Amino acid sequence: xxxxxxxxxxxxxxxxxxxxxxxxxxxxxxxxxxxxxxxxxxxxxxxxxxxxxxxxxxxxxxxxxxxxxxxxxxxxxxxxxxxxxxxxxxxxxxxxxxxxxxx
Amino acid sequence: xxxxxxxxxxxxxxxxxxxxxxxxxxxxxxxxxxxxxxxxxxxxxxxxxxxxxxxxxxxxxxxxxxxxxxxxxxxxxxxxxxxxxxxxxxxxxxxxxxxxxxxxxxxxxxxxxxxxxxxxxxxxxxxxxxxxxxxxxxxxxxxxxxxxxxxxxxxxxxxxxxx
Numbered sequence: 001x002x003x004x005x006x007x008x009x010x011x012x013x014x015x016x017x018x019x020x021x022x023x024x025x026x027x028x029x030x031x032x033x034x035x036x037x038x039x040x041x042x043x044x045x046x047x048x049x050x051x052x053x054x055x056x057x058x059x060x061x062x063x064x065x066x067x068x069x070x071x072x073x074x075x076x077x078x079x080x081x082x083x084x085x086x087x088x089x090x091x092x093x094x095x096x097x098x099x100x101x102x103x
Numbered sequence: 104x105x106x107x108x109x110x111x112x113x114x115x116x117x118x119x120x121x122x123x124x125x126x127x128x129x130x131x132x133x134x135x136x137x138x139x140x141x142x143x144x145x146x147x148x149x150x151x152x153x154x155x156x157x158x159x160x161x162x163x164x165x166x167x168x169x170x171x172x173x174x175x176x177x178x179x180x181x182x183x184x185x186x187x188x189x190x191x192x193x194x195x196x197x198x199x200x201x202x203x204x205x206x207x208x209x210x211x212x213x214x215x216x217x218x219x220x221x222x223x224x225x226x227x228x229x230x231x232x233x234x235x236x237x238x239x240x241x242x243x244x245x246x247x248x249x250x251x252x253x254x255x256x257x258x259x260x261x262x263x264x265x266x
Contacts, residue, residue, distance in 0.1 A: 017221040020228055021173060022163045025205050048222035050229040062167050062205050066232035069225040 007036075007085040011092075013046060013074040015099035023100040024065035030095055031059035036082030038092060040065065046073030059092055112227070113257045116141040117192040118250035122213065127202050131156055131174050134192035134215040144217070148185030152217050155181040166204025170211040170244070171235040173228060179220050189218040191227060193253050195244065212244060230261050 013019055019027075031038045038059035042051045050069025057064035059078065070076070078096070080089040117137045122130050135152055138144035144152065155176035159165065166172040176182050192215040199209025214231050218224040234240060237260070247253050 017179070018225050020221070020225060021165050021167055021175070022159075025163060025167070028205070048225065050226060063169065063232045063236045066167060066228050067236070069229035071222060071225060 006079050006081050007089045008077050008079045009089050009093045010043065010075060010077055011096040013070050013072055013076070013096060015102040016072055017102065018046070018049070018072050018074070019065060019068060019070040021062075021066060023102070024062050026100055027065060027092060027095060028060050028062045031088065031092055034080070034082075034084045034088035034091070036080040036085035036088045038078065038080045038085070038088045040068065040092075041077040041079060042068060042070070043075040043077055046071040046075075049074050111254070111258070112189060112261070113191050113193055113254055114141065115250040115254045117143070117190065118253040119192070119194040120247060120249050120253060122194040122196045122200070125196075125198065125200060127160060127172070127174065127200055127210075127213075128157065130194055130196070130200050130213045131215060134194050134213065137192050138190055138217065143190055144185060148182065151185055152176060152182050156215070160202075164203045164205065166202030166206075166208075166210050167232060167235060168204060168206040168208070169235040169240065170199070170204075170208055171214065171231060172200075172202045172204065172210040172212075173214040173216055173231050175216040175218070175224060175228075179218060179224060182217050183219045186217045186219050189216070189223040189227060191216055193257065195247055195253065197245075211241075234260050 041056040048071040078089045078092045156174045159177040165174050194213045202210040
């Protein structure tokens, strides 16, 4: 039996303060609703970010997400493996697109 | 005040080895008082900080897990006129404080952050998250008995960080 292919989607952090504690918490709480493995992979860190291109974090772990210290303008790939990966990747991508409800 | 000490991101005068309060409001009040006592913040600045920090907590906890919380202003602009360089106060509580943390646990280390801009805040949050994720963290925390212990622990983990 072959493993199902990963689901991927690109998103850009657009809220002014970046992926700080509250967005990270929101993102992890959302990601934990899915059984799929969900990760953020940094494509291009925005100016002032802590992470480098290629760094990744589990979307379900608040501390891992905060460690990326992604500033506004950062581009990430949201990727998932597992039965509900498509729904999970879509939901996480949408939350990022919606700027976590911030400006 | 010796220059070497005021150049530090975490100063001993901003560290409390045993927080007196049991609520997050108490913790934030006590730590913000340290900023006033050291002259890093005036009373008006402290009021702005408190109001913004508590508004931020109402919007969602800053208890990020593993016994750590990093209360901070809702928007850096709120405190920009009062804070020149990033300030971090650290308070420990053996009994723990209820921050409604994301992992449901009590908070044993509170990092009160007052930074004038988002990049400073992101960088500090990154360092705090790094500490919280360290497997040795709970043990190291228990060994802290004085403000000096706290400052040394943080500096060892972060390097001698300048603001």
